Each structure stands twice: as structure tokens, then as C-alpha cells.
Amino acid sequence: MAIELYNDGKHVCLMFNDLVDDVGGSAVQANQFLIVSDGEGALIDPAGNMTYNALVMAMSKYFPFKNLKYIFGSHQDPDIVASLNKWLSATECTLYVSALWERFVPHFCTMNRTEGRIIGIPDAGQAIPMRDTIIVAVPAHFLHAEGNFQFYDTKAKILFSGDMGASLVHHDEILKPITTKAEFLAHLPRMEGFHKRYMVSNKVCRYWANMVRTMKVDKLVPQHGRYFQGEAIGLFLSWIEGLHCGVDLFTQDHYKVPN
Numbered sequence: 154m155a156i157e158l159y160n161d162g163k164h165v166c167l168m169f170n171d172l173v174d175d176v177g178g179s180a181v182q183a184n185q186f187l188i189v190s191d192g193e194g195a196l197i198d199p200a201g202n203m204t205y206n207a208l209v210m211a212m213s214k215y216f217p218f219k220n221l222k223y224i225f226g227s228h229q230d231p232d233i234v235a236s237l238n239k240w241l242s243a244t245e246c247t248l249y250v251s252a253l254w255e256r257f258v259p260h261f262c263t264m265n266r267t268e269g270r271i272i273g274i275p276d277a278g279q280a281i282p283m284r285d286t287i288i289v290a291v292p293a294h295f296l297h298a299e300g301n302f303q304f305y306d307t308k309a310k311i312l313f314s315g316d317m318g319a320s321l322v323h324h325d326e327i328l329k330p331i332t333t334k335a336e337f338l339a340h341l342p343r344m345e346g347f348h349k350r351y352m353v354s355n356k357v358c359r360y361w362a363n364m365v366r367t368m369k370v371d372k373l374v375p376q377h378g379r380y381f382q383g384e385a386i387g388l389f390l391s392w393i394e395g396l397h398c399g400v401d402l403f404t405q406d407h408y409k410v411p412n
């Protein structure tokens with residue numbers, strides 16, 4: 154069942170949280186997002202081939218999938234856009250992804266399918282108009298991919314944060330947001346290990362947190378696990394800007410030839 158993140162009757166943001174790990178548990182849980190803005194549809198991070206059929210079925214209750222206009226890809230990982238070939242075959246959609254990956258993601262695709270349909274977002278980001286909103290691709294480079302964007306819906310005030318804020322939980326735990334300090338503290342062990350290994354450094358976490366503080370964010374919604382709203386958003390920003398991660402934690406010991 155879809156989780157409704159925003160709905161004013163004209164503009165709707167939906168989250169699908171249970172399409173992946175029902176497959177058998179070997180793949181990480183992932184959230185996919187559908188924005189329907191005054192009859193125009195976009196997917197954010199639609200995931201891979203094992204999710205494609207389930208997502209087509211699930212989204213069709215809300216939007217005729219063949220009319221899909223955009224796919225927004227936060228980065229190039231398989232749990233983000235490995236299904237790209239199927240989407241490009243079944244619809245007329247355009248993919249927005251970092252310019253760094255513009256000529257790499259066609260390797261997911263059949264020859265000639267991608268011609269003129271992949272738009273590389275420049276490092277500084279860009280605004281992409283939809284009918285009743287503007288989607289802003291905001292820079293989140295090295296969090297975790299080298300060219301990495303998050304997508305901010307200016308109408309719904311939702312920041313779709315990709316792998317930033319991700320947690321490893323069962324999909325049943327995702328139905329409600331994390332809002333209070335007590336919930337946030339209880340949730341920390343579910344995301345600490347992920348961020349320490351997948352985020353590249355404390356420096357870029359701090360730059361990102363500074364940027365997000367300049368934005369009006371009602372919901373911070375990652376691509377894995379639970380999402381944040383209210384007090385928990387500020388708590389997450391404070392936590393991540395103090396976190397040492399990625400290359401901060403690596404030493405020569407991590408670069409030794411195995412026995």
C-alpha cells in the first residue's frame with residue numbers, strides 16, 4: 154500500500170515502501186516515489202528490475218504509468234535506476250541524473266533507447282518545472298555517489314534525500330515518520346553503520362547540512378527505511394554534521410593485501 158506523503162487534491166506525493174523485500178529478503182528494502190502534479194507524473198528512484206512489475210501495478214492505481222513524464226535518479230546505483238531500460242521501453246519518459254552518470258547509465262539499456270532521453274544535471278543542480286510544482290535537484294555530491302542529487306518538491310516541501318538518512322529496517326516499520334527526540338535516538342542504531350561506511354566524509358556531510366538548513370523542509374524522506382519530520386529533521390542534521398564517516402575512518406590498515 155502506498156504511503157501518502159502529501160495530497161492537496163491537485164498535487165500528490167506517494168511512497169511505495171514494500172515492493173522490494175517481499176521478493177525474498179536477499180535485496181535491501183528500498184522506497185520508490187511517485188509525484189502526480191495536476192495530471193503530470195514523475196518517479197524518483199524507481200529501483201531495479203525486481204521492483205519494476207510491482208511498481209507498475211502499484212502506481213497504476215494513482216497514475217497511468219504509460220504517461221510517465223520524468224524519472225529523477227539521485228545517482229547511478231542498481232537500487233536506483235537498474236530498471237531504466239524497462240521504463241524507457243514502456244513509456245516516453247525522460248531521465249534526469251547527474252551529468253557524471255549521463256553516459257554511464259545507458260549501459261543499463263538497450264541500444265538506441267536512450268537517445269535524447271537522458272538529461273545530465275550539472276554539478277550546481279537545477280530546477281525542473283512540473284505543472285503544479287517545481288522540483289529542484291539539489292547537490293548532495295559524495296553522499297554517497299560522486300555525482301549525487303536529492304530532489305526537493307517546492308510545493309510539498311519534501312526533500313527526497315536518496316541514501317542520506319537511510320536506515321535498514323523492515324518495511325512494516327516505515328508506516329509512521331520519526332518525529333520526536335526519543336524516536337530519533339531509538340532509531341540511531343539503524344542508520345549509524347550505514348552512514349559511517351556509505352557516506353564519504355564529515356566535510357561533505359557538514360556542507361550538506363548547512364545547505365538543508367537554508368531550505369524549508371517539512372519531510373526528509375530517504376530511499377531506504379523510515380522518514381523524518383518535525384523536530385527529528387533538525388536532530389538528523391545535527392547528528393550527521395558531527396559524524397565521522399567514510400574516508401575519515403580509513404587508515405593504512407584498510408589497504409593491506411589479504412593473506
Ligand SMILES: [Fe+2]
Binds near residue numbers: 228
Ligand atoms: Fe546508493
Ligand SMILES: [Fe+2]
Binds near residue numbers: 232233315377
Ligand atoms: Fe540506495
